[in-house]
Amino acid sequence: MKAPGRGKEIDNIMEDKILMGHGSGGKLMNDLINGLIKDKFGPCSLQLDDSAVLPIGSNNIAFTTDTFTITPIFFPGGDIGELAVNGTVNDLAVMGAVPLYISSGFILEEGFPIADLEKVMDSMRKAAQYAGVQIVTGDTKVVEKGKADKIFINTSGIGLLKSGVQRQDIETGDLILINGTIGDHGISVMAQRNNFSFSSRLLSDCAALNLLIAAVLEKAPGAVKFMRDPTRGGVASVLNELVHHRPFSARLIEEKLPVKDEVNGVCDILGIDPLYAANEGKVIMVVKKEKAAAIVDVMRTVKEGEEAGIIGEISETYPGKVFVETGVGGKRMLPLLIEEQLPRIC
Amino acid sequence: MKAPGRGKEIDNIMEDKILMGHGSGGKLMNDLINGLIKDKFGPCSLQLDDSAVLPIGSNNIAFTTDTFTITPIFFPGGDIGELAVNGTVNDLAVMGAVPLYISSGFILEEGFPIADLEKVMDSMRKAAQYAGVQIVTGDTKVVEKGKADKIFINTSGIGLLKSGVQRQDIETGDLILINGTIGDHGISVMAQRNNFSFSSRLLSDCAALNLLIAAVLEKAPGAVKFMRDPTRGGVASVLNELVHHRPFSARLIEEKLPVKDEVNGVCDILGIDPLYAANEGKVIMVVKKEKAAAIVDVMRTVKEGEEAGIIGEISETYPGKVFVETGVGGKRMLPLLIEEQLPRIC
Numbered sequence: 001m002k003a004p005g006r007g008k009e010i011d012n013i014m015e016d017k018i019l020m021g022h023g024s025g026g027k028l029m030n031d032l033i034n035g036l037i038k039d040k041f042g043p044c045s046l047q048l049d050d051s052a053v054l055p056i057g058s059n060n061i062a063f064t065t066d067t068f069t070i071t072p073i074f075f076p077g078g079d080i081g082e083l084a085v086n087g088t089v090n091d092l093a094v095m096g097a098v099p100l101y102i103s104s105g106f107i108l109e110e111g112f113p114i115a116d117l118e119k120v121m122d123s124m125r126k127a128a129q130y131a132g133v134q135i136v137t138g139d140t141k142v143v144e145k146g147k148a149d150k151i152f153i154n155t156s157g158i159g160l161l162k163s164g165v166q167r168q169d170i171e172t173g174d175l176i177l178i179n180g181t182i183g184d185h186g187i188s189v190m191a192q193r194n195n196f197s198f199s200s201r202l203l204s205d206c207a208a209l210n211l212l213i214a215a216v217l218e219k220a221p222g223a224v225k226f227m228r229d230p231t232r233g234g235v236a237s238v239l240n241e242l243v244h245h246r247p248f249s250a251r252l253i254e255e256k257l258p259v260k261d262e263v264n265g266v267c268d269i270l271g272i273d274p275l276y277a278a279n280e281g282k283v284i285m286v287v288k289k290e291k292a293a294a295i296v297d298v299m300r301t302v303k304e305g306e307e308a309g310i311i312g313e314i315s316e317t318y319p320g321k322v323f324v325e326t327g328v329g330g331k332r333m334l335p336l337l338i339e340e341q342l343p344r345i346c
Numbered sequence: 347m348k349a350p351g352r353g354k355e356i357d358n359i360m361e362d363k364i365l366m367g368h369g370s371g372g373k374l375m376n377d378l379i380n381g382l383i384k385d386k387f388g389p390c391s392l393q394l395d396d397s398a399v400l401p402i403g404s405n406n407i408a409f410t411t412d413t414f415t416i417t418p419i420f421f422p423g424g425d426i427g428e429l430a431v432n433g434t435v436n437d438l439a440v441m442g443a444v445p446l447y448i449s450s451g452f453i454l455e456e457g458f459p460i461a462d463l464e465k466v467m468d469s470m471r472k473a474a475q476y477a478g479v480q481i482v483t484g485d486t487k488v489v490e491k492g493k494a495d496k497i498f499i500n501t502s503g504i505g506l507l508k509s510g511v512q513r514q515d516i517e518t519g520d521l522i523l524i525n526g527t528i529g530d531h532g533i534s535v536m537a538q539r540n541n542f543s544f545s546s547r548l549l550s551d552c553a554a555l556n557l558l559i560a561a562v563l564e565k566a567p568g569a570v571k572f573m574r575d576p577t578r579g580g581v582a583s584v585l586n587e588l589v590h591h592r593p594f595s596a597r598l599i600e601e602k603l604p605v606k607d608e609v610n611g612v613c614d615i616l617g618i619d620p621l622y623a624a625n626e627g628k629v630i631m632v633v634k635k636e637k638a639a640a641i642v643d644v645m646r647t648v649k650e651g652e653e654a655g656i657i658g659e660i661s662e663t664y665p666g667k668v669f670v671e672t673g674v675g676g677k678r679m680l681p682l683l684i685e686e687q688l689p690r691i692c
Contacts, residue, residue, distance in 0.1 A: 018458040023488030032486065036460075040467035041450075041474075041481045052482040054447055056506055057405030065449035065502055069487045101400055103411035104387075105500045107453070112364040114382075121386035128387075135387045136398035139500075140378065141415045142369030143690060147495040152487075154451045156411055156502035160402055344489060 020343050024232060027338045050091035050228065053161060062097035064088060065156040071344045073120065073150055076188045077203030080153055081123035083280055083346060086208045087231065088157040089131045093210035094227040094283060096217060097159030099131060104138040105154035110145045120151060131208035133157070169225050172248050174314040175292040177285040179212060179299050180205065180307040181258045182235055183267070183274030185281070186342050191266045202262045207281030212304040216285070219298045223291035228284050231346055236275040236334040238284050239322040244336075250322040252312035252334075257324070275324070276337055278345045286314060366689050370578060373684045396437035396574060399507060408443035410434060411502040417690045419466065419496055422534045423549030426499055427469035429626055429692060432554045433577065434503035435477045439556035440573040440629055442563060443505030445477060450484040451500035456491045466497060477554035479503070515571050518594050520660040521638040523631040525558060525645050526551065526653040527604040528581055529613070529620030531627070532688045537612045548608045553627030558650040562631070565644045569637035574630050577692055582621040582680040584630050585668040590682075596668040598658035598680075603670070621670070622683055624691045632660060 021028035051064035066087050073080040085102060092099040104124065108117070128135050184205040191199035209229060216224060230238040239250040252275075259274050267274050281304060287295050292310055299305030317323075322334040367374035397410035412433050419426040431448060438445040450470065454463070474481050530551040537545035555575060562570060576584040585596040598621075605620050613620050627650060633641050638656055645651030663669075668680040 016460050018454045018456055018460060018463070018488055020456055020488050020490065022454065023486060029486065036464065036467065037484060040464065040471050041484075042471070052447070054482060054504075056407060056446065056504065057403065059403030059405060061402060061504075063447055063449060063504060064483055065451045065500065066485045067451040067453055067487045067500060069453060069489050100402065101398070101409055103409060103502050105411045105413040105451075105502070107413055107415060107498055108364045108368065110364055110366055114362050114364060117364070118382065118386065121382065125386050125388070136400060137410055138383060138387075139412045140369060140375065141413045141498075141690075142364055142366050143415050143495060144366065146492065148498075149489060149493040152453055152494075152498070154411065154413060154485075154500035154502070156449050156451070156500075158400075158402065158407075158409060158504065344487075 021338070023343070024337065027336050051095045051097065051159070053095065060161040062092050062095040062159040062161055063156070064091040065154065066091060067152060067154045068346055069149070069152050069344050070189070070346050071149060072192065075192055075204055078206035079120055079123050080151060081120035082127045083206050084153040084155045085124050085127035085131065086206055086280060087346060088155040089133055090209045090229040092157050092159035093213045094229050095159065095161065096227070097161045098214070099133045099157055099159045099210050101136045101158045102128060102133050103156045104135050106138070106140045107148050107152040108140065108142045109148040109150050110142055112150050117151070127208065131210055170248065170286055170314055172314055172316045173289050174225060174286050175289050175310050176250060176252070176312040176314065177287055177292060177295060177308065178235070178258070178311050179283055179305040181260050181263070182279065182282070183259060183263045183277035185279050186234065186277030186345050187263045187266045187272070187274060189345055190270060190272070190342060196266060199262050199266055202260070202266070205279055205281035207304050209281065209283050209304060212299060212302045213283065215302050216295055216298050220291050220295050223288045223295060224285050225288070226286040230279050230282055230284050232278050233337050234276040234278055235284060236273070236322055237337055240334070240336045242286070243320055243322060245320055247319050249315045249318045249320065250312060251315035251317060252322070252324045254324050254326045256309060256311045258307055258309060275334055278342060280346065367684070369689070370683065373682050397441045397443065397505070399441065406507040408438050408441040408505040408507050409502070410437040411500065412437060413498060413500040414692055415495070415498050415690050416535070416692050417495060418538065421538055421550055424552035425466055425469050426497060427466035428473045429552050430499040430501045431470050431473035431477065432552055432626060433692065434501040435479055436555045436575040438503050438505035439559045440575050441505065441507065442573070443507045444560070445479045445503055445505045445556050447482045447504045448474060448479050449502045450481050452486045453494050453498040454486065454488045455494040455496050456488055458496050463497065473554065477556055516594065516632055516660055518660055518662045519635050520571060520632050521635050521656050522596060522598070522658040522660070523633055523638060523641060523654065524581070524604070524657050525629055525651040527606050527609070528625065528628070529605060529609045529623035531625050532580065532623030532691050533609045533612045533618070533620060535691055536616060536618070536688060542612060545608050545612055548606070548612070551625055551627035553650050555627065555629050555650060558645060558648045559629065561648050562641055562644050566637050566641050569634045569641060570631050571634070572632040576625045576628055576630050578624050579683050580622040580624060581630060582619070582668055583683055586680070586682045588632070589666055589668060591666055593665050595661045595664045595666065596658060597661035597663060598668070598670045600670050600672045602655060602657045604653055604655060621680055624688060626692065
């Protein structure tokens with residue numbers, strides 16, 4: 001597996017036009033977000049978490065938005081509609097919120113088959129039913145052929161916040177958990193784009209995480225210190241964001257990382273590290289060490305957590321960094337991704 | 347001024363592909379929404395109003411979403427960023443909600459100049475400040491050149507609902523108000539697209555309506571029975587939706603309709619009726635007859651309502667229809683628009 005990035009000096013990227021990498025979940029995007037958006041919309045808009053937490057009346061809500069431009073729109077294990085609902089449900093759930101309401105904004109390319117729109121909407125309906133959220137409001141725009149790519153979907157979501165997750169409590173010794181195999185979504189989509197025949201069993205992990213997360217929060221209140229769904233940029237990017245400028249690192253144990261053989265096979269051919277590949281039904285949790293085993297047990301009782309496990313720990317080695325410890329005692333650093341690796345993966 | 351539509355039998359439109367008209371705000375879109383979306387997402391998702399009204403905790407909120415694909419992105423009197431904030435603020439405000447929070451989802455075409463993105467974001471920031479809302483969460487996706495058109499923006503918004511507006515209370519004799527001139531947005535964009543030199547004074551009316559509406563609701567509580575911003579499809583489409591299958595009509599008085607000379611000039615050339623052209627800073631209100639004059643007075647104290655006036659009434663003639671009474675006693679029917687008249691106007 002190759003290290004990601006293309007060898008550019010990361011402090012030397014100054015562009016005057018939007019590049020594909022600005023949508024990648026890596027450093028280019030962070031620069032754009034942290035720079036431009038903070039500058040224009042003010043620090044309040046700088047969303048380090050997956051949802052904004054906001055007071056409304058006497059309650060706190062989580063509010064999030066996500067636009068889906070994935071290609072192809074039908075992929076092994078899901079489609080853009082299912083992805084759009086689950087993605088927003090998950091962004092609310094990882095904040096500890098109970099997802100309630102979803103909006104749906106379509107951009108349709110002229111000539112897009114209505115039969116495909118029906119399939120996408122069926123998937124949205126089923127995904128919403130499974131997650132227990134309502135699609136309550138929507139908007140549809142149509143643009144000329146060649147001015148979009150089939151269908152783009154924005155979903156925004158509102159959740160009611162009951163229990164909070166405090167990332168500042170993280171300390172050395174906390175354990176890092178994931179609810180199943182790594183990289184399935186990104187790699188299955190890439191395999192389909194490349195027409196790899198040997199990967200026919202590979203499916204996206206696209207799934208709603210709110211039932212899993214609710215079970216964990218109920219059974220182990222106060223034990224979860226951080227949750228995030230590792231979508232664009234994958235597990236490595238989420239952990240990099242977590243440890244950046246902090247006095248601790250994320251130490252992953254290679255032999256504990258659940259990666260399917262087919263995913264490793266595709267990754268070897270494409271030169272991609274699965275730790276940077278998108279997941280759409282996974283949550284990374286940082287939890288109190290003494291509660292980790294119990295949380296894994298709870299996860300395994302829920303469909304979306306059957307292959308849950310501990311994959312690493314918060315360490316004092318290499319503060320601010322993410323690294324993998326290999327079986328023979330070696331260490332492989334996982335730097336912040338600079339540029340687009342898997343464009344239009346969600 | 348020509349009547350709209352292209353002479354198709356409106357009950358005979360069955361297509362298997364998305365047409366430009368599916369995004370028009372007319373009958374094609376209504377068929378798509380009422381048919382497909384109701385069928386797939388269930389009756390709860392059928393949003394007859396501009397926002398969904400939802401309980402959350404102990405409060406009621408309004409929640410809305412809108413995607414902006416206007417071309418050109420910079421137009422006389424505004425740009426896509428200002429439009430995206432104001433459009434969602436207005437969808438909340440016409441529900442009687444106090445707009446609080448806005449999300450911002452960008453789709454950027456590879457190669458889009460970052461300087462243009464900065465201009466758009468500056469406009470969003472200024473519009474949000476003026477309207478008193480916060481842009482609290484966002485998402486950015488980038489697609490390949492030729493797979494989008496410069497920039498598309500989705501904004502979703504949350505407002506706190508204080509006073510409700512009950513459309514079922516409407517009755518014959520209620521008066522129809524608007525806060526200013528009709529068709530400015532749609533016609534100024536069309537004039538720019540056609541490079542009409544004589545229309546250089548024409549500007550979009552793009553504006554936030556929440557301050558105006560708040561003033562009216564405060565000064566005349568209980569007097570407003572219906573509010574809606576006449577965007578895509580214009581004044582005629584909003585009123586058609588209001589009276590459809592109801593035992594009353596909307597009777598407009600031609601000499602009371604505020605239309606700028608330049609707008610009429612462009613409309614004559616293009617064969618467009620300004621009553622079907624998009625507005626982006628206008629609200630149609632149906633109000634109790636005895637309160638109408640006072641409401642107009644309140645409106646005129648606010649910048650966005652300086653040219654407010656009574657333009658018609660709820661009538662018992664031609665139930666379910668919208669019509670204009672001309673100075674010489676003639677009547678011109680304003681049917682529901684069938685197809686796209688002004689594509690990508692918002």
